[in-house]
Amino acid sequence: MIHKFKMHGTNIVTDINSGAVHVVCDIVYDILDLIDAVPQSLHGECPAEIIDSLGSKYSKEDIIESYNEIIELCKVDMLYTDDKYGEIAEKINRKPQIKALCLHVSHDCNLRCKYCFAGTGNFSGERCIMSEETGKSAIDFVIANSGSRKNIEVDFFGGEPLMNFEVVKAVADYAIEQGQRYNKIFRLTLTTNGVLLDDEKLDYINKNMSNLVLSIDGRKMVNDDMRKTVSGGGSYDVIMPKLKRAADSRSQDNYYVRGTFTRFNLDFANDVLHLADEGFKQISIEPVVGGKEQDYSIKEEDLPIIFDQYEILATEYVNRRKNGNWFNFFHFMIDLNQGPCVIKRMSGCGAGCEYIAVTPDGDIYPCHQFVGNNEYLLGNVLNNNYNTTITQDFADSNVYTKPKCKECWAKFYCSGGCHANAYQFSGTIDEPYQIGCEMERKRVECALYIQAQLVE
Amino acid sequence: MKHIKTLCGATLKNSAAKGGCGECQTSCQSACKTSCTVANQKCENNK
Numbered sequence: 001m002i003h004k005f006k007m008h009g010t011n012i013v014t015d016i017n018s019g020a021v022h023v024v025c026d027i028v029y030d031i032l033d034l035i036d037a038v039p040q041s042l043h044g045e046c047p048a049e050i051i052d053s054l055g056s057k058y059s060k061e062d063i064i065e066s067y068n069e070i071i072e073l074c075k076v077d078m079l080y081t082d083d084k085y086g087e088i089a090e091k092i093n094r095k096p097q098i099k100a101l102c103l104h105v106s107h108d109c110n111l112r113c114k115y116c117f118a119g120t121g122n123f124s125g126e127r128c129i130m131s132e133e134t135g136k137s138a139i140d141f142v143i144a145n146s147g148s149r150k151n152i153e154v155d156f157f158g159g160e161p162l163m164n165f166e167v168v169k170a171v172a173d174y175a176i177e178q179g180q181r182y183n184k185i186f187r188l189t190l191t192t193n194g195v196l197l198d199d200e201k202l203d204y205i206n207k208n209m210s211n212l213v214l215s216i217d218g219r220k221m222v223n224d225d226m227r228k229t230v231s232g233g234g235s236y237d238v239i240m241p242k243l244k245r246a247a248d249s250r251s252q253d254n255y256y257v258r259g260t261f262t263r264f265n266l267d268f269a270n271d272v273l274h275l276a277d278e279g280f281k282q283i284s285i286e287p288v289v290g291g292k293e294q295d296y297s298i299k300e301e302d303l304p305i306i307f308d309q310y311e312i313l314a315t316e317y318v319n320r321r322k323n324g325n326w327f328n329f330f331h332f333m334i335d336l337n338q339g340p341c342v343i344k345r346m347s348g349c350g351a352g353c354e355y356i357a358v359t360p361d362g363d364i365y366p367c368h369q370f371v372g373n374n375e376y377l378l379g380n381v382l383n384n385n386y387n388t389t390i391t392q393d394f395a396d397s398n399v400y401t402k403p404k405c406k407e408c409w410a411k412f413y414c415s416g417g418c419h420a421n422a423y424q425f426s427g428t429i430d431e432p433y434q435i436g437c438e439m440e441r442k443r444v445e446c447a448l449y450i451q452a453q454l455v456e
Numbered sequence: 457m458k459h460i461k462t463l464c465g466a467t468l469k470n471s472a473a474k475g476g477c478g479e480c481q482t483s484c485q486s487a488c489k490t491s492c493t494v495a496n497q498k499c500e501n502n503k
Contacts, residue, residue, distance in 0.1 A: 019468025025459045066459040077466055088472060100482035151479050151500065187481075191489075213489075258489075289490050330488065333496040336464035340497050341475025345468070349483045349492050367484065412468060413495040415483065421490065436491060443493070451463055 002080060003409035004032055007311065007449040014448065016409050017085065020078035021336060023452050027058045027066040035070075035080075042074055089346055089400040096391045097147035100350065102357040102368045103138055105130040105167055106159035110195050111235055112228045115262060115288050115296055121159040123359070123372045129164040130360035134382060135171035138358040141381040143182050152179070155189040155213075157357075157368060162196035172208050189213060191258075193227070194239040194246070202249055210254060214243045217259035218271020218285065225264060226296070244279060252281040256330060262288040262296035266305045269313040276320070276327040284330035287439055289421055298435055307442045314446035318453040331440075334413070334447040345399075345412040351419045352378075352394025366394055369420030394419065394429065402430045408437070413444045477501045 001016040004024075011029040013022045024032075031050055035041045038049045046067035054063050073079040106129045109121025121127070139154070146152055154175055156168045172188055179186040189211040205212055216239060217223040224234025247255055257280045261268035268285055275283050287306070290297035298306070313329065320326055339345075349355065352366030359371055362382040370376040379385040399405040399416045417440065421433035479500040483492050 015466075017469065018466035019464065019471075020466050021463040023461045023463060028459045062459075069457045069460045072457070073460065073462075077469060078462065081466070081469065085472065092476070097478070099478065100484075102484075149478060151481075153482055284488060286488055286491050330496065331491070331493050335496060335498065337467055338499060339467070339495050340480050340499050341471035341501070342468045343472070343476035344478075344480055344497075344499075345494050351484065354478070355482045355484060368489065414492050415494040417492050418484070418490055440491060440493070444495070447495075448463075455463060 001083065001409060002032065004029060005445050007445060008315065010449060010452050012445075012448050012452055013079070014409065015073075015079050015081055016412065017083045018077050018079075018081040019336075019342075019412065020073070020081075021448060021451070022073070022078075025066065027054070027062055028070060030054055030057070031063070031067055031070060042071065042080065085342060085346060086400050086406075088343065089398050092343065092347060092398065095147060096145070096353045096388055096395055097149050098142050098145040098354060098356055099149040099151060100153040100155075100355040101138060101142050102155050102157050102355070103130070103135060103171065104158060104357060104359045104368070104371065105135060105156050105161045105171070106164040107360050108163055109158060109160040109193070110163060110230060111160070111193050112230055112232075114226050114228065115260060115290055115294070117289065117369060118159065118371070123159075125372060128360045129159075130167055132167050132170045134358075134360065134362045135167055136174050137362060137381045139171060139175045139178055141358075141364075141384065141386075142356075143178060143184060144384075145386070146184065150183065151185050151187060153187045153189065155191055156209075157191050160193055160195070161190055162192050162201060165196070165201055169204055176208065187211070191215070193235070194242045195229075195235065197239075197242045197246055199245075202246055205246075206249055212246060212250065212255040214239075214246060214255060214257045215259065216240070216243055216257050216275070217261070218265070218268065219274045222261075222265045222271055223259075226260070226262065240278070247280055247282075252279075254282075256282045256284045258330075259285045260288045261285055262290075263298055263302050264296055266302055267309060268306075269309040269316070272313055272329060273316060281327050282330075283327055287436070289418075289424070289433075289436070291424070298439075300435060303435070303438050306439060310439075310442050310446045314450055318450055321450075321454060331443040332447045332450055334444070334451065336451060342412065345415050347398045348416040349418060352376075353391050366391070367420055369418070370423075397429055402432060404432055404434075404437070408441075410437075410441045410444050413447075414440045471499070474501060 108127040188209040191213040399411040417432040
């Protein structure tokens with residue numbers, strides 16, 4: 001399987017099964033269109049049909065020369081490489097070893113964001129916060145179920161975790177201490193809206209947490225339309241100075257400003273660039289995930305506009321990189337040479353088998369997005385009850401068990417998408433959320449385009 | 457090659473041999489929390 005596309009005059013060809021990426025001339029690009037249609041192609045000399053078909057556009061010599069280069073790449077398994085990973089996928093023995101925990105230390109929030117998947121922080125339940133005991137039990141549970149995994153991630157999440165910061169500190173200290181005892185490396189993250197972020201908290205976070213996710217949507221008007229205070233005002237002016245201070249205090253590294261775009265700001269490239277203009281270097285802006293009934297949800301007809309925005313962003317991304325005024329955009333960061341192995345790339349996000357969410361009551365769910373869905377309640381950390389029957393479904397899921405993923409050229413870049421999105425839109429984790437897939441494919445194309453521009 | 461410039465070779469195929477240690481970051485934990493991208497992550501297998 002190959003995938004090819006043109007973007008702003010650059011022709012890119014990816015060989016899906018080898019991972020090779022090529023920039024090609026127009027002649028090669030056009031020949032590749034004909035390869036499938038000409039039965040004897042990819043064997044021996046350039047077929048006459050190909051020469052005849054393209055003879056009016058290119059010289060015979062150039063066509064033959066280009067064809068021969070294609071054949072050379074085929075011989076070294078960098079074009080039209082066979083897919084042999086299906087066999088590997090069947091043999092993946094993904095024991096439910098937990099290595100990542102989304103710890104819901106607060107099911108309460110001091111903002112009332114309109115699009116909040118957590119029902120403005122309480123996940124459709126009582127507003128409550130986690131006790132220190134429950135937090136520590138979650139750490140014990142993860143260590144006990146982590147098997148041979150050495151690296152363990154914990155994201156202090158909410159609601160708003162800074163509303164329960166004393167417990168965050170106690171549990172973080174405990175995780176680090178227990179990690180040393182059991183030879184585990186705990187990597188801690190905190191995801192916050194920034195409202196309660198002050199120097200004292202920041203000092204603790206910077207000393208103990210390897211990542212910090214700061215929520216903001218971009219331009220003031222856009223942010224304030226969605227991210228409201230409890231009294232209904234905008235949050236931008238409250239959080240922006242704090243987020244800037246936080247980013248600078250971490251030397252503009254090991255953090256993300258993370259926002260959401262909706263169909264109310266389909267020109268979201270301006271929001272990414274606004275955050276870059278405000279000095280943030282690590283930026284992630286994600287499409288909202290909401291039900292069809294929500295007026296802010298992305299609709300299929302919005303996709304052409306969204307694709308244009310990703311291209312605009314990619315072009316500006318390259319310009320700024322070349323001018324030394326760089327920033328990172330999470331979905332454009334593709335490591336072509338040192339990225340994860342193919343086994344990671346086929347086996348997905350890990351929710352439900354490697355990754356769990358734990359609520360303030362200690363309840364365990366496959367991930368933060370499943371919290372509150374009784375069908376996916378896996379157990380509770382306080383009594384060590386853990387239903388591995390459900391987790392096996394997640395462990396068994398990979399890009400080869402999902403028919404649409406199996407046929408998709410982007411499967412090794414996205415690993416099969418978000419299980420929770422799939423479940424929300426298809427009722428099963430095995431059928432991905434199609435609008436999300438379309439956007440992901442476009443982001444990957446943009447990321448590859450950027451790589452092509454930056455090596456020139 | 458005159459007509460083809462290769463940005464990266466068969467990295468994926470080569471990774472099948474040593475892959476699967478599972479020590480890398482969980483995709484969702486970094487920043488996205490909703491939309492999966494794995495290709496931007498680092499391999500943690502130094503062996």
